[in-house]
Amino acid sequence: MTANVSPQDDVLLSVENIHKSFLGFKALDGVDFDIRAGEIHALLGENGAGKSTLIKVLTGVHQPDSGVIRFEGREIGVRDTLQAQHLGIGTVYQEVNLLPNLSVAENLFIGRQPKRFGFVDRREMERRARALLAQYGMDIDVSADLAQYSVAVQQLIAIARAVDLSGKVLILDEPTASLDRNETEMLFAVMRQLKERGMGIVFITHFLDQVYAVSDRVTILRNGKLAGTALTKELSKIDLVSKMLGRTLAEVTHTTHRTAPPASARRISFRGYGLSRSIAPFDLDISEGEVVGVAGLLGSGRTETARLLFGIDVPDSGKATVDGKEIRLSSPREAVAAGFGLCPEDRKTDGIVGDLSVRENIALALQARRGWLRRLSSREQSELADRFIKALDIRTSDMEKPVKFLSGGNQQKVILARWLATNPRFLILDEPTRGIDVGAHAEIITLINRLCDDGMALLVISSEIEEIVAYSSRVRVLRDRVHTAELTGKDINAATIMRTIAADTPLGDEPMEAKQ
Amino acid sequence: MNTRLLPFYATLLICVLLYAACVIQFPNMLSTRVLGNLLTDNAFLGIAAVGMTLVIISGGIDLSVGSVIAFTGVLIAVLVSHHGMHPLAAFAIALTFAAVFGAAMGAIIHYLNVPAFIVTLAGMFLARGLCFVLTTQSIPINHPFYTALQGLYWRLPGGGRLTFIGGLMLAVFAAGIIIAHFTKFGSYVYAIGGNRTSAELMGVPVARTTIGIYALSGFLSGLAGIVFSLYTSAGYSLSAVGVELDTIAAVVIGGTLLTGGVGYVAGTFFGVLIQGIIQTYIVFDGTLSSWWTKIVVGILLFAFIALQRVLVFVSERRISGRTIARSTG
Ligand SMILES: Nc1ncnc2c1ncn2[C@@H]1O[C@H](COP(=O)(O)OP(=O)(O)OP(=O)(O)O)[C@@H](O)[C@H]1O
Ligand SMILES: [Mg+2]
Numbered sequence: 001m002t003a004n005v006s007p008q009d010d011v012l013l014s015v016e017n018i019h020k021s022f023l024g025f026k027a028l029d030g031v032d033f034d035i036r037a038g039e040i041h042a043l044l045g046e047n048g049a050g051k052s053t054l055i056k057v058l059t060g061v062h063q064p065d066s067g068v069i070r071f072e073g074r075e076i077g078v079r080d081t082l083q084a085q086h087l088g089i090g091t092v093y094q095e096v097n098l099l100p101n102l103s104v105a106e107n108l109f110i111g112r113q114p115k116r117f118g119f120v121d122r123r124e125m126e127r128r129a130r131a132l133l134a135q136y137g138m139d140i141d142v143s144a145d146l147a148q149y150s151v152a153v154q155q156l157i158a159i160a161r162a163v164d165l166s167g168k169v170l171i172l173d174e175p176t177a178s179l180d181r182n183e184t185e186m187l188f189a190v191m192r193q194l195k196e197r198g199m200g201i202v203f204i205t206h207f208l209d210q211v212y213a214v215s216d217r218v219t220i221l222r223n224g225k226l227a228g229t230a231l232t233k234e235l236s237k238i239d240l241v242s243k244m245l246g247r248t249l250a251e252v253t254h255t256t257h258r259t260a261p262p263a264s265a266r267r268i269s270f271r272g273y274g275l276s277r278s279i280a281p282f283d284l285d286i287s288e289g290e291v292v293g294v295a296g297l298l299g300s301g302r303t304e305t306a307r308l309l310f311g312i313d314v315p316d317s318g319k320a321t322v323d324g325k326e327i328r329l330s331s332p333r334e335a336v337a338a339g340f341g342l343c344p345e346d347r348k349t350d351g352i353v354g355d356l357s358v359r360e361n362i363a364l365a366l367q368a369r370r371g372w373l374r375r376l377s378s379r380e381q382s383e384l385a386d387r388f389i390k391a392l393d394i395r396t397s398d399m400e401k402p403v404k405f406l407s408g409g410n411q412q413k414v415i416l417a418r419w420l421a422t423n424p425r426f427l428i429l430d431e432p433t434r435g436i437d438v439g440a441h442a443e444i445i446t447l448i449n450r451l452c453d454d455g456m457a458l459l460v461i462s463s464e465i466e467e468i469v470a471y472s473s474r475v476r477v478l479r480d481r482v483h484t485a486e487l488t489g490k491d492i493n494a495a496t497i498m499r500t501i502a503a504d505t506p507l508g509d510e511p512m513e514a515k516q
Numbered sequence: 517m518n519t520r521l522l523p524f525y526a527t528l529l530i531c532v533l534l535y536a537a538c539v540i541q542f543p544n545m546l547s548t549r550v551l552g553n554l555l556t557d558n559a560f561l562g563i564a565a566v567g568m569t570l571v572i573i574s575g576g577i578d579l580s581v582g583s584v585i586a587f588t589g590v591l592i593a594v595l596v597s598h599h600g601m602h603p604l605a606a607f608a609i610a611l612t613f614a615a616v617f618g619a620a621m622g623a624i625i626h627y628l629n630v631p632a633f634i635v636t637l638a639g640m641f642l643a644r645g646l647c648f649v650l651t652t653q654s655i656p657i658n659h660p661f662y663t664a665l666q667g668l669y670w671r672l673p674g675g676g677r678l679t680f681i682g683g684l685m686l687a688v689f690a691a692g693i694i695i696a697h698f699t700k701f702g703s704y705v706y707a708i709g710g711n712r713t714s715a716e717l718m719g720v721p722v723a724r725t726t727i728g729i730y731a732l733s734g735f736l737s738g739l740a741g742i743v744f745s746l747y748t749s750a751g752y753s754l755s756a757v758g759v760e761l762d763t764i765a766a767v768v769i770g771g772t773l774l775t776g777g778v779g780y781v782a783g784t785f786f787g788v789l790i791q792g793i794i795q796t797y798i799v800f801d802g803t804l805s806s807w808w809t810k811i812v813v814g815i816l817l818f819a820f821i822a823l824q825r826v827l828v829f830v831s832e833r834r835i836s837g838r839t840i841a842r843s844t845g
Pocket of ligand 1: 022023025027045046047048049050051052053054094395396397405406407408409410435437
């Protein structure tokens, strides 16, 4: 299956028969890939398929074991990222890859600061930074430390930097994972513009809709091998998914709206719970055996709700009860003691202990809950890890591998496993499927349904409406830091949820969310 | 206000208060004479501390500073007094040696991926050992050029003297500030201290910069060695023991985080001055043991590290408490 969109001499960057192994593990196994001028090329594959590794080989982070890299027809070796930049290749890597301790302007221009009399001209640098960000509708203090801004803003800054660097090729590894709908649209507009100017763009994502929205061609990797390249418009979604997974995906059974939980189920109630400047007071009841979905735009107060319920932020009004008995939730410790669990949104920075093994990372929260005196034996840990590696399909060569060597999506699964392992009574999941491939996505939804059937109470925050519809017994809708509505029964469908979220909100001016 | 600057302001404030307190007790301390001496007496410490500041901002440490100071001092003394070399030639040789020595440590740290602590600890023993290979005695330096340099000073209003070495220290601090904030190299230093992996992905030349940082620290240690030999007119293998720890103290008191990525060269200047003021006070008092300097510096170190922890905690709280970050407009 090969596509011929444009003549071969339009090829900007290509690789042939690339091999790359890590300690005997074949991450890339004879991959061919090329990117042409004036196209957006989507690179797809399951978590751990080798997408990020291919990008890193292309940009000199990793050296290939064998294979040829060509740039504008010339065979080249890419020594390091700096050389890639000089060639005109700008990259946003999957990991957060800016420097929190430098100013926004320095992050944008490090290595190519404007000079005056041989010294860095900070005024000029900041002026250019402001001009650059203005193109993305951002008007922020560029002399402030990057750490002051939310993850979404940082992501936009990283993209602005890469676009500015890339004369010829722009590579974006899951750039939309922490962007909301408007920001994603804006990014797409920029990408289309650059494409018009004849740039080649590589775009990695797990959102298939986005693939169809912007890309011209698709290349699919599976287990480090090339599974095919095709024109996007000639490839149906079903074919795409089956190429990615190597099997067809069972359609997720939607609308399992449950009946009321049994009367014996324990009930967790929050009354008038709120924190000024963070989230307006709200009431929330949730019983064991129920999934409450939380929908709302980025910045509508979803993450703030989760932080409050888990005791990370302490409410200044309201009380929490379990079965009518009042409980104190003024720290995550107390929340864990009450049988609560939280899988945070910002797993990239919040959750991973990179140097510990997959097994240790999974056992971490359970161990903390049991107290350090009652140690989990290493056999117990192994059993636990084994169970979750299978349940969540975590792709790792073995459970002793340090987590930092797993692919981005698989790291997220490890964190999810960590919280599931504590078997909480009430589990809060903040964006559990972000950065996770379509196959595993379906599995996680199945898992949420199963946990609920087993009698767990779950609160699941998600930006993906279809997903919320698939597992929620009730849906909370948030807007501007207020819990505005609760949908039940027949109202749980994509159209109604969308309408409730958008009510009165002119698109495009919702506040950004503050995340450290 | 930027919380990163708070430790720096705290240092500045403590420095001024300390000086004011001294002046209240000993009005004589309020003179350009005392200030001039303060600069002269701490010149070698200050020069070495500039290098150390950049090293620590990059997330590293350089324990070889004291030994390199001693070695350059001994080397110069041997070359000038035993071999009759002109001091300027000896300076050039000593500086080249110190810079190459630092660069080598930087290369080992980067390419062999060994912690800076270990590599520079080895460097410390090595340089100190080399001193004893050259000589075990204190070698006096008597050379007209030395006498000329030692006699060189600018008169300050009020009868004080800014000596050559005091002025040199001020110049080195000025250069350090410019390097840190107005050169690409400086931004690379902060970048590596912030997050090495990210810096590498952003195209920061990590290898070149790491080697450069340690070469610069070595070079400045060498320069501090020259200043020290001008100050003492001798080279002695056992001199400047533990100076690296004094410089680290000055750097930390000056508001630089030991974890790297955050710090100010100017802060280090006041960190050095604080140590100098305490010493001067002890001299004026006449009854106190000079070990009080160490005790006060120790207490200050604790206080500053505690202050930094509090600030980090407060700013984390503030960011998580703040609900609406600047909007994207
Ligand atoms: N530095 C490394 N050391 C060891 N193994 C690695 C390293 N980098 C990647 N791998 C392995 O190579 C495989 C491919 O990883 P890669 O990050 O390319 O996946 P990906 O397709 O980007 O997945 P995701 O969608 O989850 O980001 C994974 O199994 C990962 O564990
Ligand atoms: Mg990846």
